[in-house]
Amino acid sequence: MAIRFELLKESNECMARLGKIETPHGTIETPIFMPVGTRATVKAMTPDELKYLGAQIILSNTYHLYLKPGHDLIEKAGGLHKFMNWDRPILTDSGGFQVFSLTDLRKIHEEGVEFRSHIDGSKHFISPEISIDIQNSLGSDIMMCFDECVAYPSEYEYTKESMERTTRWAARCRDHHHKWDTQGLFGIVQGGFFKDLRKESAKSLVDMDFSGYAVGGLSVGEPKDLMCDILEYTTPFLPKDKPRYLMGVGSPDFLFEAVERGIDMADCVLPTRIARNGTAMTSNGKVIIKNAKYADDFNPLDSECDCYTCKNYSRAYIRHLFNVNEILGLRLTTIHNLYFLLKLMENIRQSIREDNFYKYKESFYKKYGYIKE
Amino acid sequence: MAIRFELLKESNECMARLGKIETPHGTIETPIFMPVGTRATVKAMTPDELKYLGAQIILSNTYHLYLKPGHDLIEKAGGLHKFMNWDRPILTDSGGFQVFSLTDLRKIHEEGVEFRSHIDGSKHFISPEISIDIQNSLGSDIMMCFDECVAYPSEYEYTKESMERTTRWAARCRDHHHKWDTQGLFGIVQGGFFKDLRKESAKSLVDMDFSGYAVGGLSVGEPKDLMCDILEYTTPFLPKDKPRYLMGVGSPDFLFEAVERGIDMADCVLPTRIARNGTAMTSNGKVIIKNAKYADDFNPLDSECDCYTCKNYSRAYIRHLFNVNEILGLRLTTIHNLYFLLKLMENIRQSIREDNFYKYKESFYKKYGYIKE
Ligand SMILES: [Zn+2]
Ligand SMILES: [Zn+2]
Numbered sequence: 001m002a003i004r005f006e007l008l009k010e011s012n013e014c015m016a017r018l019g020k021i022e023t024p025h026g027t028i029e030t031p032i033f034m035p036v037g038t039r040a041t042v043k044a045m046t047p048d049e050l051k052y053l054g055a056q057i058i059l060s061n062t063y064h065l066y067l068k069p070g071h072d073l074i075e076k077a078g079g080l081h082k083f084m085n086w087d088r089p090i091l092t093d094s095g096g097f098q099v100f101s102l103t104d105l106r107k108i109h110e111e112g113v114e115f116r117s118h119i120d121g122s123k124h125f126i127s128p129e130i131s132i133d134i135q136n137s138l139g140s141d142i143m144m145c146f147d148e149c150v151a152y153p154s155e156y157e158y159t160k161e162s163m164e165r166t167t168r169w170a171a172r173c174r175d176h177h178h179k180w181d182t183q184g185l186f187g188i189v190q191g192g193f194f195k196d197l198r199k200e201s202a203k204s205l206v207d208m209d210f211s212g213y214a215v216g217g218l219s220v221g222e223p224k225d226l227m228c229d230i231l232e233y234t235t236p237f238l239p240k241d242k243p244r245y246l247m248g249v250g251s252p253d254f255l256f257e258a259v260e261r262g263i264d265m266a267d268c269v270l271p272t273r274i275a276r277n278g279t280a281m282t283s284n285g286k287v288i289i290k291n292a293k294y295a296d297d298f299n300p301l302d303s304e305c306d307c308y309t310c311k312n313y314s315r316a317y318i319r320h321l322f323n324v325n326e327i328l329g330l331r332l333t334t335i336h337n338l339y340f341l342l343k344l345m346e347n348i349r350q351s352i353r354e355d356n357f358y359k360y361k362e363s364f365y366k367k368y369g370y371i372k373e
Numbered sequence: 374m375a376i377r378f379e380l381l382k383e384s385n386e387c388m389a390r391l392g393k394i395e396t397p398h399g400t401i402e403t404p405i406f407m408p409v410g411t412r413a414t415v416k417a418m419t420p421d422e423l424k425y426l427g428a429q430i431i432l433s434n435t436y437h438l439y440l441k442p443g444h445d446l447i448e449k450a451g452g453l454h455k456f457m458n459w460d461r462p463i464l465t466d467s468g469g470f471q472v473f474s475l476t477d478l479r480k481i482h483e484e485g486v487e488f489r490s491h492i493d494g495s496k497h498f499i500s501p502e503i504s505i506d507i508q509n510s511l512g513s514d515i516m517m518c519f520d521e522c523v524a525y526p527s528e529y530e531y532t533k534e535s536m537e538r539t540t541r542w543a544a545r546c547r548d549h550h551h552k553w554d555t556q557g558l559f560g561i562v563q564g565g566f567f568k569d570l571r572k573e574s575a576k577s578l579v580d581m582d583f584s585g586y587a588v589g590g591l592s593v594g595e596p597k598d599l600m601c602d603i604l605e606y607t608t609p610f611l612p613k614d615k616p617r618y619l620m621g622v623g624s625p626d627f628l629f630e631a632v633e634r635g636i637d638m639a640d641c642v643l644p645t646r647i648a649r650n651g652t653a654m655t656s657n658g659k660v661i662i663k664n665a666k667y668a669d670d671f672n673p674l675d676s677e678c679d680c681y682t683c684k685n686y687s688r689a690y691i692r693h694l695f696n697v698n699e700i701l702g703l704r705l706t707t708i709h710n711l712y713f714l715l716k717l718m719e720n721i722r723q724s725i726r727e728d729n730f731y732k733y734k735e736s737f738y739k740k741y742g743y744i745k746e
Contacts, residue, residue, distance in 0.1 A: 039693075039694075039697045041699045073693075076671075084629065084690065211562075217491075293444070313458055314450065316446065317458075320413065321414060323441060326416065327700060327703075328415040328416075
């Protein structure tokens, strides 16, 4: 089996846990945040920079790579790791999320999904088997089952039907996957915001014995409390000896809430996307660098940060770079934001180790501005 | 005096020379190519990357920095070196070239040039004294006199008048400059494509005893032979113990031709600009990476190059990055092109040292495709 999870410690305070995941490309310490490299590149970063920042694993998107440059080309290149010069673990999604997002361009059948490319309108078809074939070509360490992520809000009946289909598709993914020795496969729990459906989804998937389990269909626009409630209800149905992955979460508060409820892995484009718009996450909250007040601010983005950006560049300089559309500006903020989140996860791991997760969470929330004093 | 030039060797074959320039921020080996960092950043590069690539000195543009973020802000930051985190030498141009390029937006007086900003149309005035003030605020190691670069072709009368004004302005720049201990100042020879004017310009400027001399007004669209002819005529009027700088030259052939005629320094946006458009300079000529033939070419951009890009990434991958507009694509080609040119200059220096400049030139031209075999 490609993926082995070791549970190192359970928190005395909450459901948080400390672990490690062994993969064919190295070991990941959990809980972990995974930077997103949609098109075989984490936007504006080199793999060497990602290593410097402490990235242990990155995520890449099957849908985008399938369209461009094509998984066949990547397979010919020797796989995604070699193609993009990244020798640490890679997780690929199944393409399901993107295909189902093409609301007006897709048709769902039991067999799979017909859709038109968002780039050129060309016709395509992805089934559970095809998604696995593509991910096998890419050679990611962790693959995901082809699923439907239901929108919020959705009716009970549709959510149930969809969840049951996702479960049937998970079985097909598992049966079709033929590289268990080099690639793990995660099941994705769906069921929207209905607890009985979540429970049924989790139980069916656990019976199929995947390498790990994702909780999908959360962080899709619902209130934060509702997300926390469903997550807290769902994780106990997942086995302790398998990694748990919450999809699409990357703001500091959501990361804390997820870890508190037993999540080991998370991913999101947020830190890199807001960086390119000139927003930095700092220990004292967000800094929108284009604001006039930073024009002659010669302090670093975050005076408590020791990343390359904060050690060498001022807010005034970075603001100037954004004002004149220079690429270095978004490079520097991307470096900082990724470092900030990866460091946050390291601190969270440390707090679990020392059983002071809640104390760390509270002090972070106060400084970041989540709790008004 | 801030700038000291040491002539290490004159070629036995041609006017090429080997030297070094001592500046307040370190020593430069000549002949050298200077990457351009127009807005206090060499596009898409960090200063650390520039060092890795072997950049010994960079150029920055007074006109652009004057408009954004303003030289006062940069002075407040502690000067341009500190502002942009570059601790090696910087050369600033005078702003003259950009101001005179605003053909419809400027008025020339003996006192200076009135112009409107290309950004917002706001009114400005730059005189020789103001240009020096701005460059003193920026704190560059080498400053340039405020001059007019005459277009090609231009009438004799206009060229003469303009050259004479440039000479008067040079005297005013020299008299106004008050930081000779930390910043050098170069005069700029003008005179278009008229040898008597070139001679007169050179002689007058040499009498003023500048830190070095630029040959301006070449590489402005004239035939290459004409440029070579004027350059070859002009450099002998310049003192041997001062550095000589040819402005706006950055293609491999122009660099060879310039060095052959006694030039020590050159700059151009070419290598970085074409990199961002997906064109790489390689030992076998240009590679236009978007061409379909590179789609499954897993060789490096240049198999003889040992830059970061060529050691780690394939043409197929870089082509993919350009096809999906990923920043890493232009970062990787910029790295390669700068490395290629800086390495070329290193090889040229070596060939002068070993008195086989012509042999090296010929072999390079053949491989690059300048000479058809
Ligand atoms: Zn930082
Ligand atoms: Zn290279």
